Amino acid sequence: MLNEENSYNIYICGVGGQGIIKTSVIIGEAAMNEGYDVVMSEIHGMSQRGGVVSTELRIGGYKSSIIGKFKSDIILAFEPSEAVRALDKANKNTKIIFNTSPIIPSTLNQFNQTYPSVGNITESLNENYGSVYPVEGEKLAIESGSILSLNMVLLGAAIANDTFPLSKESIIKSMKNNLNSKFHNMNLDAIEKGYNIVKSS
């Protein structure tokens, strides 16, 4: 039976190609291995073509795989403007972790739009929410060996949170189960980097 104290809702979002679904599966399998009931929803139909990708993970006896309005415990955004787009899922206690490197839509001009400055996004999120963690994901990923480890940097940042219900060990075990062993060391390093950034903030 669902119990709000023991439940945890994770909303992950970004742009197609950033490794969002893989990251979500890693978390979901780790939850399963720790004995939790977990369901997940993924929207990825046309995502490879630069569209928005989002996943919703619900740990703790839920039947539906969609998080209700304002019900996310954590929002993990792989792109700053996507963090803002996800705010319908946030409440005042939601932890908002986001990668500060923007992906600017090529259609900006066609629709006469402008991309908001990242500084502005960060400051205004801080003005409205208590737990906001900007992460220089691209920089840390490249330091770990490749931009492709961006998702692991953000995964590390997510699990560093005090409220995160799963252990780092089980996340790492699940990562190893899901990613090519050639890249385990790089990805471990990326997880550590993301983890430490949030722990030290």
Next chain:
Amino acid sequence: MDLNQLVNGKSGDKEFLLGNEAAVRGAIEAGVSVAATYPGTPSSEIGNILSFLAKDAGLFFEFSINEKVAMEVAASSAASGLKSFTFMKHVGLNVASDSFLTAVYTGTPGGMVVLSADDPSMFSSQNEQDNRHYARLANCPVLEPSNPQEVKDMMKYGYELSKKFSIPVILRTTTRISHMRGVVELGDVEITNNKTDDSNSINFGKNVHWEKGFFKKNPKQFVPVPENSMVMHEKLVSKMEDIEELANNSDLNFIFNSFENIDSENIKPKSKYGIISSGSAFNYAYDVVVEDNLANLGFDILKLGFTYPFPKDLALDFIEGLDGIFVVEEVDPIMEKEILAIIGEIGIDIPVFGKLDGTFPLIHEFNSDIVRDSINKVINSSINTIDNINNCNNCNNSNNINNSNNNINNCNNSNKINNSNNNSSNYNNSNKINNSNNGNNDLNINKRLKDIKDNLPSRPPTLCPGCSHRATYFGVRRAAEELNISNENLIFSSDIGCYTLGVSPPYETTDYLLSMGSSIGDACGFSVATNQYIVSFIGDSTFFHGGIPPLINGVHNKHKFVVTILDNRTTAMTGGQPNPGLPVDGMGDQAPEISIEEIAKACGCEFVEIINPMNLNKTIDTYKRALEYEGVSVIIAKYPCTLIKGLKRKRPMVIKEDKCNNCQNCVTTLACPAISIVDGKVEIDDLLCKGCTVCVQMCDEKAIGVKKDI
């Protein structure tokens, strides 16, 4: 997740599976021998996984040319005594329907499940049709799972049912079930001996790993000429009566009437309400009942998994004594009409709250918020026996729900309703209600953040960097310009695939679209009905799927239009499955590559040219000649999709700042994701750029070149 576990996993193992992965495991557990599909989201992964696992699983799998052919492959296999599986997106069943409706008559003695993946809210589809209607049209049973575990279990049960009654069974999923992940406990694989190594078999040594069936001739059963069909239909109706009995007693249908949170000591519900639901809608209804503790208000849930033939007796038992019935279902009010028919037939007077009276929305998928808001509309206006409720003014007279429809929006955001619930001492868990109703308030963010949120740039899917379709679209536009053909005089008829994205600015190369393969058929119609220029676009896979018959039609009937076959060497939109234009089949083996050029010629087309669309001058020239050609001209724009793995990476482009006059034509007319404006200047992202050179060719200032220092 190791996909091999879908074959090798032992009974009792737990895996975190996608609904579509669970469907594969279900097929394997059931002992399916033959599976066929045409890829379509949200069902695509099933085919991808079967393609990968078919040999290990000991079954045959193919990507058929279209859903109709896939349906035929499955039906004749089942007629030969094998368990067969076909699956498709909801609109795929339209394509397959011609064969499907008759396969229900002839029967499927081996057992056959048709998985229909519906797409409420149209995440990746042209409509959101409700395929439960097909069951009524065809007279066949429907199972509706609510999570991956049920997908697997119902697959297995579907084969039992199908085999027992020799009738195809529809397994109806929706996007949120197909693309939902959940914990699935595996079961036994029923048949493990369907691999064959019989050296006497005619297939010995060939690429076959499945046991062969045998087709026993029986024209009365399998040849639906009218005298046979009349008997078949009669038998079918009688079968469905028997199956309804099964549905009434099925384990897949059950009642939730004791929720842990209910405090029966303190709460004596004054009314009793029933929710009838299925599929993903059930999940939302269940979570709302638990979170809002609606059980204290007397809410029970009848969850239906075996939804057609509708379990009438069970539903009647459930609704007896209720004060109101909520029917929670996605997309069309189908079960609601069943319920209304039952209570009308019996002559009892119970209000039914569903889609028909406006309680629930008639379109799009549900979520917990929608279900909660919809239920609240009713309980706040008609369950007003609870103490201290300050009736929402707008809802005062809403006992007649029809009158309240216009007030729905007003009520949704009413703080009065939220506050009044909190004041009610009858609510045991008022904090929860408080929390959930906060969901109806606005975001509560300051103006600065609200401004950013309101003005976020949109992020529509676009053609990938390096996609050859961009060059083709640019070329056809330029050719029309050079021939002085106005945009109004040029109709673009398009099809289903990535290239449909050409509908957006700046290309705007989709003016008309119906379905898979329709671009050429539509062009035939335009050619007869107008004197305009017509260019149709169709992908390589879609051409094989449904494009060949209308092409023949166009030539034979002397129509005039340009067909562009965008041959990007894969079925790109659904994730890169093979099609007959490639030298590989669905099991990864070598296969004869069918030449699109030769087919077009064989269809009678005399103007057939292959171009590399990345060569802009040649592309423009070819389109000019094609547009002036009297008859059906075919241009095959051949260039591999940039998402194909293992393609050699080319050097990226760079803006030569000394030559760039910042006209931004490359940004506005190409709209390549790799080119964007940063601080007022054009920049090319060398991580995204695939080195296709189209921007180099179109830049009048010669201000774009190959980046050397990388």
